[in-house]
Amino acid sequence: MQSMLKAIRHRGTHEGTCFGTRVSLGSRRLPIFDLEDSSQPIFNEDKIIVLVGNGEIYNFRELNSELEARGHSIRTYGDLEYIVHLYEQHGVDFWNKLRGMFAVALYDIKEDTLLLSRYHLGIKPLFYRKNASSFLFSLQ
Secondary structure, three states, X not given: OHHHHHHOHHXXXXXXXXXXXXXXXXXXXXXXXXXXXXXXXEEOOOOOEEEEEEEEEOOHHHHHHHHXXXXXXXXXXXXXXXXXXXXXXXXXXXXXXXXXXXXXXXXXXXXXXXXXXXXXXXXXXXXXXEOOOOEEEEEO
């Protein structure tokens, strides 16, 4: 993991990792706003949903009232945090709630499920490779 993150050090100053039994996630990014609190990977409140991603969610402020009314604690000003809470509320249908450009990987630790998605126009690339023993991906 560290060699992959080192290879993309030009992508930003903030680095984070999450290691599971079957899935490991790493992120290197250049934060635009909420420089201190929106580090990745991003977790939900009980740390069973984890996300890494790149992009911008245009309607995150609109989503704030819905999620707080349902008891979610939004801890950052980062727009990608809203995705983990939307997943908790709507399952995989949460994609329909988002407006923006993004490529994200969301890992549900409890269900042992990895979801990869990108904005339908593909402005934010998502690359992957699968072979007999592994599945690798990169969000840019």
